[in-house]
Amino acid sequence: MAARESARGGYKITKPILSGDYCEAHRRVMGLYRAYFRYLPYVVRRFDIPKTPQDCRMKLREYFYKNACVTDLRVIDILVIKGFMNLREMTDNFQQMGHVMAHWHPTLEPKRCDFIGKFLANED
Template identity: 50%
Template sequence: MSSQAVRTVVKEVKPILSLDHEEARKRVLNLYKAWHRQLPYIVKQYDIPKNVEQCRNKLREEFTKFDNIKDIRVIDMLVIKGQMELKEVVNMWKQKGHVMSYFKDTVEPKPQDFISKFLSGKE
């Protein structure tokens, strides 16, 4: 009896875009290719102090940052956000500072000793 109650509670979630992992993978690859094709134009339009090869390395790094995600809905949401970012950059709705913020190191090392923890407000 309790197994029937569990079966009725479990629901399938509706997919956002992709129905299976293969379709989600194709969407990710298409987004990557779109960014890859636009990078020379982005570097020229925004006049950033990076060359196309450095931008392609950063693009690869940004995509591999999320390579451990297996949930199709999360992958679809990240693809949608990536498409929005690409549209904003291509249409010049972002400024040079926004584009350059992709290149800053966002990972700050955690303080190890007491003084560093105290000064950062962690302890």
């Protein structure tokens, strides 16, 4: 009897945070994308960053494609909540130009591990 109860205790049904199904989560993600997309021209003007709205749109698309493979509803909801919090910080001017420009760090290329690749890249 104790083994049966411990086996039942191993299961835990998790409740969704915001979205009930994948369609609702997709709707929230698209709403976040549209909100950022609409606010990007104001970001360029308000923070006086040396980027064009097109550059900002490409970076936004890169961030969203980076998380495109996430399928867990709870993770999607948490990412959407964090995205709306970040947008709210930008609109309320809690972030400054340095915070916005930090998104354009050079992307890291994977180090080459084969001999020819290291030789051509002039690495040891």
